[in-house]
Amino acid sequence: MGYAQLVIGPAGSGKSTYCSSLHQHCETTRRKIHIVNLDPAAEHFDYPVAADIIELISVDDAMEDLNLRPNGGLMYCMEQLEGNLDDWLEEELDNFLDDDYLVFDCPGQIELFTHVPVLQNFVEHLQRKNFNVCAVFLLDSQFITDVAKYISGCMTSLSAMIQLELPHVNILSKMDLVKNKKDLDYYLEPEARVLLSELNRNMAPQYAKLNKALVELDEFSKVNFVPLDLRKESSIQYVLSMIDNCIQYGKLLMLKLGTSIRMRTTEPSKIALHKKAKIFSLYDPRSFPIKL
C-alpha cells in the first residue's frame, strides 16, 4: 500500500512552496516523503525531485514543436502524461517502495481539476497501483479578502472534489501574509446567513437569487479550509496529520509497532501505553495544537 498527496490549486497559490516546506519538515522529523514534479513548465525546485514529468515532456518542447502558446503547450503535455500512464508513470513508480509516501506537485491551470480528465485518470491509475490518494487543494489567503472571492475559491475546490472523488483537504495558504487573523474567522467557520447578507451587500441586486442558491448549496457546507502558516512547524504538522488521517497513513506502521512492542515486552499495561502514545501522535491532529 502506497500513499500519495495530489497538490492542486490555482496558479501561484503556493503548491510548490508547500511541497518544499513539507519536505523540510519531514526531514526534520525523520520521515521519508518523495516529491514528484507534475508541472511540465517548472524549472526551479526547492526540493529534491524524486521524479519529474520534464523527463517525459516539457512545455518548451511542446510549444516549439507544435507552435503552441504556453497554456496550450501545458495542456498538450498533460495529455502526453495521460497517454503515458502505462509506461512512463509505471516505470517511475517502480523506483519507489510499496509503502512509500509520494507528493505530486501539480500545475496551476484550473481546467486540470475542473473539466479535463487528466488528473482523474492519473489518480485512477495510482489507485489501481494500490495507492491511497488525498487531494490537497491550496487557496491563497489573499484571495479571500472579500466574500465573492471566497465563494469563487470554494466553487473551484468543490468542482475539484466532484471531479476527483478523493478524500480532500482544503488549505488556506500564505497565512503569514494575513495581518488580522480575526478577519478570517468569518471564512474558516462560515455561516450561510452571514455570507449571503455580505454577498448581497457587495453585489448588484440582480444577483440576489444566484447568491441565495449558491450559499444554500448543500455541498457547499463540505468546503472547509484549514489555515497553513509555513513559518510554524506546528501548523505544517497539523495539516500533515489531517491528510495522513484521510489516507490512513500510519495505520500499518502502528500495527507493525504494536507487534514489535509486544515482542519486546510482555507486560500488558506497557503495551497499551505505548500503543496509545503512538496512535495519538500518528493520528490525532489535536496532538499538534495550531496557534495562529
Ligand SMILES: Nc1nc2c(ncn2[C@@H]2O[C@H](COP(=O)(O)OP(=O)(O)OP(=O)(O)O)[C@@H](O)[C@H]2O)c(=O)[nH]1
Ligand atoms: N509569504 C508567503 N509567500 C508564499 C507562500 N507560499 C508561496 N509563496 C509565494 O507565492 C508565489 C507562488 O508560490 P509557488 O509555490 O510557486 O506557487 P504554485 O502554486 O506552485 O504556482 P504555480 O506552480 O505557478 O501554479 C511565490 O512567489 C512564493 O514565494 C507563503 O506561505 N507565504
Ligand SMILES: [Mg+2]
Ligand atoms: Mg508550482
